[in-house]
Amino acid sequence: MGDSAWWSCPECGSYAELSAEETVGFTVECPDCRGSMVSQWVWEETSTAA
Numbered sequence: 663m664g665d666s667a668w669w670s671c672p673e674c675g676s677y678a679e680l681s682a683e684e685t686v687g688f689t690v691e692c693p694d695c696r697g698s699m700v701s702q703w704v705w706e707e708t709s710t711a712a
């Protein structure tokens with residue numbers, strides 16, 4: 663098993679789930695607009711300050 667990470671494209675808003683092991687240290691190219699995607703490790707869980 664491996665960690666997966668969500669990646670989002672700030673340019674067109676696309677999301678992609680990719681293997682963290684394959685993408686660590688690399689720039690992920692957006693399949694839609696060829697922009698650079700950014701990793702969203704905790705995109706669903708929101709850590710709120712207690």
Ligand SMILES: [Zn+2]
Pocket residue numbers: 671672673674675676692693694695696697
């Ligand atoms: Zn894009």
